[in-house]
Amino acid sequence: MDTDRIDQIIDRYEGQASFLIQIMLDIQNENRWLPRFALERVSQRLDVPLSRMLHIATFYKAFSLAPKGRHQINVCMGTACHIRGAGRVLDTIRDLTGIGPGETDLELKFSLETVNCLGCCALGPVVEIDGKTHGKISAADTADVLDSYE
Amino acid sequence: MSDITMRIDDQEVTAEQGMTVLEAAQRAGISIPSLCHHDKLKPYGGCRLCMVEVTAKNRTKLVVSCVYGAEQDLVVKTRSDKIDKIRKTVLELLLARAPDSEILKEFSDEYGADKDRFEKEASFCVHCGLCVRYCAEIKKLHAVTFVDRGYRKEIRFVPEIASKVCNDCKECFPLCPTSYLQAAFVLSQSLISPSESSVTKHDK
Numbered sequence: 001m002d003t004d005r006i007d008q009i010i011d012r013y014e015g016q017a018s019f020l021i022q023i024m025l026d027i028q029n030e031n032r033w034l035p036r037f038a039l040e041r042v043s044q045r046l047d048v049p050l051s052r053m054l055h056i057a058t059f060y061k062a063f064s065l066a067p068k069g070r071h072q073i074n075v076c077m078g079t080a081c082h083i084r085g086a087g088r089v090l091d092t093i094r095d096l097t098g099i100g101p102g103e104t105d106l107e108l109k110f111s112l113e114t115v116n117c118l119g120c121c122a123l124g125p126v127v128e129i130d131g132k133t134h135g136k137i138s139a140a141d142t143a144d145v146l147d148s149y150e
Numbered sequence: 151m152s153d154i155t156m157r158i159d160d161q162e163v164t165a166e167q168g169m170t171v172l173e174a175a176q177r178a179g180i181s182i183p184s185l186c187h188h189d190k191l192k193p194y195g196g197c198r199l200c201m202v203e204v205t206a207k208n209r210t211k212l213v214v215s216c217v218y219g220a221e222q223d224l225v226v227k228t229r230s231d232k233i234d235k236i237r238k239t240v241l242e243l244l245l246a247r248a249p250d251s252e253i254l255k256e257f258s259d260e261y262g263a264d265k266d267r268f269e270k271e272a273s274f275c276v277h278c279g280l281c282v283r284y285c286a287e288i289k290k291l292h293a294v295t296f297v298d299r300g301y302r303k304e305i306r307f308v309p310e311i312a313s314k315v316c317n318d319c320k321e322c323f324p325l326c327p328t329s330y331l332q333a334a335f336v337l338s339q340s341l342i343s344p345s346e347s348s349v350t351k352h353d354k
Contacts, residue, residue: 040310049286049292049295049311050292050308050310050311051286051292051293051294051295051308051311052292052295054295054297054306054308055295055296055297058297058298058299059298059299
């Protein structure tokens, strides 16, 4: 992602400051994180203080100020999943990827996050990777599932 | 604009339209404790210390006086057992954050707050927002901001802006009710340019 692309996104919203969060989300979705130069560019174009953007970027969990992996793993830690062994699934993912919740591996392959409920408790334990739900996953299945991601 | 008359602690007080209860009280020389209020800044309602009891149309409620607008015939009580108890608890919670703040110590002597009541989570910032709001509203520099949210919320200097403007200003320093702001500034400074700030001073 370069400055031209960021300008294109800003232009989609006619450079209006009221679309700040939407613009930030578009950059986040495309780039998976918000690089500093992108924040500075948006701040400059929309005439919004950089401090305000940092406030927003750290307030919402949807934004990341650090590079994220190509695949986002969300491990459900809700009550039902917890009972059904989410802890063991998480430990396995930890061992396989070498990263803990909130971290990203050096190859930028995976980012790991724990979530509190994905709303499909009957499928527990649930792991969601790039929006795809892997239900009734066992610690043993985890390796196969992770292997299917490049 | 017509003036408003109201009663604060059995004293007849006149206020202008648009004033808050806290401002009306201060103008009449009645003191209400507050950490986050500043004459030049917009009302914020951050510290909750200025809690008072107001009675309007036969209904009594507890409100935060720095954001509650003055009304005609309002009856305000700035001290009562109930209010003192609330202020004491608020102080104790703030003291868990900033146990060594001088102004908090003064208030706690007055309200009998025990600084050891709650487990210490010394972050030294009480989230009054004075520095953030002063920098944004008065100076329009936006060099310091809140980041994160909830209990993890903290102030942070934005290096890109702070490195250009802060050294000539520092007007937010005396506003801080703890001394966290200065500490945060020194920290940012040493992260931006380790060679010329704290590191060398330390070596000398």
